[in-house]
Amino acid sequence: MPPILSVAGLEKHYDSGLTALGGVDLEVRRGEIFALLGPNGAGKTTLISIICGTVTMTSGKVLVGGHDVVTDFRAARSIIGLVPQEIALDIFSTVWNTVVFSRGLFGRSPDPAYLEQILRDLSLWEKRNSKVIELSGGMKRRVMIAKALSHEPELLFLDEPTAGVDVNLRRDMWALVRRLRDKGVTIVLTTHYIEEAEDMADRVGVIEKGRILLVEDMTTLMEKLGKRRLTLVLQHPMAAIPPELAGWPLELQADGQQLLYTFDANAEGTGVPGLLKRLGELGIDFKDLDTERSSLEEIFISLLEPAR
Numbered sequence: 001m002p003p004i005l006s007v008a009g010l011e012k013h014y015d016s017g018l019t020a021l022g023g024v025d026l027e028v029r030r031g032e033i034f035a036l037l038g039p040n041g042a043g044k045t046t047l048i049s050i051i052c053g054t055v056t057m058t059s060g061k062v063l064v065g066g067h068d069v070v071t072d073f074r075a076a077r078s079i080i081g082l083v084p085q086e087i088a089l090d091i092f093s094t095v096w097n098t099v100v101f102s103r104g105l106f107g108r109s110p111d112p113a114y115l116e117q118i119l120r121d122l123s124l125w126e127k128r129n130s131k132v133i134e135l136s137g138g139m140k141r142r143v144m145i146a147k148a149l150s151h152e153p154e155l156l157f158l159d160e161p162t163a164g165v166d167v168n169l170r171r172d173m174w175a176l177v178r179r180l181r182d183k184g185v186t187i188v189l190t191t192h193y194i195e196e197a198e199d200m201a202d203r204v205g206v207i208e209k210g211r212i213l214l215v216e217d218m219t220t221l222m223e224k225l226g227k228r229r230l231t232l233v234l235q236h237p238m239a240a241i242p243p244e245l246a247g248w249p250l251e252l253q254a255d256g257q258q259l260l261y262t263f264d265a266n267a268e269g270t271g272v273p274g275l276l277k278r279l280g281e282l283g284i285d286f287k288d289l290d291t292e293r294s295s296l297e298e299i300f301i302s303l304l305e306p307a308r
């Protein structure tokens with residue numbers, strides 16, 4: 001199946017002379033949740049804005065559902081739903097009129113039952129007759145999502161959807177995103193809450209200084225770059241790592257009460273049995289042990305470090 005989004009050789013040089021995108025190639029598969037991660041100013045919003053037609057590209061080619069976003073803009077845009085970072089709503093319009101109007105803008109025939117379902121999914125149904133100005137910030141954000149979904153897009157962009165949003169709304173939003181994915185909607189999201197990307201995304205792309213550093217399945221990425229850590233809580237605190245253990249990648253933590261061993265999550269021989277044996281030989285006892293996997297956040301930071 002052809003990708004729902006295909007970006008090739010995309011460059012954006014702003015008039016200021018700044019290169020926001022320096023040749024981006026990217027494909028997003030139909031039906032996936034794709035997380036685009038990158039530090040502030042990496043080019044995420046510029047990329048999304050070009051795809052959605054609000055910023056013009058300098059060069060390159062972008063196809064959405066096979067439609068060129070420049071030469072076939074209307075067809076491409078009708079497939080897209082965009083929830084931008086900034087809240088942009090007619091504050092004197094009611095919630096209901098906002099979604100009805102937005103659907104109409106895309107030339108879709110009225111479908112009150114569909115719009116009702118969206119508002120119910122976003123816990124906005126009770127507020128349908130309220131004016132936007134009367135809503136809280138979190139509710140306005142939900143209206144932005146309802147508006148973006150009003151014309152039944154196949155590809156939904158969520159640019160920092162959970163910035164400044166409380167825990168409950170965040171949970172509701174992610175539940176909705178999953179339901180949309182289950183209905184076949186493709187979702188591209190940017191977030192600074194990397195643990196959310198880890199929980200939600202099927203694939204992840206990392207962008208830095210206008211270039212894509214990597215695109216990978218989440219599970220593959222975690223396996224490929226993931227490290228595991230073994231923490232041993234010692235019976236007797238140590239002042240320093242004994243010279244007999246100098247060959248092992250160990251660190252002392254918690255005032256010498258914990259010994260930390262980091263190893264490759266996929267290595268055949270992790271070295272853990274050997275380490276435990278050696279500790280036994282040296283008479284180093286421990287009262288507890290714990291293993292954990294490195295998070296996507298740690299992987300993300302380690303990916304960016306060489307580029308800095």
Ligand SMILES: Nc1ncnc2c1ncn2[C@@H]1O[C@H](COP(=O)(O)OP(=O)(O)OP(=O)(O)O)[C@@H](O)[C@H]1O
Pocket residue numbers: 014015016018019020038039040041042043044045046047
């Ligand atoms: N209209 C503009 N004119 C000039 N430069 C711009 C313009 N819009 C964005 N930029 C610059 O382009 C670069 C990429 O910005 P962009 O907003 O795409 O980054 P981002 O990855 O979305 O960042 P953030 O995570 O902070 O939202 C930045 O250096 C930014 O200052």
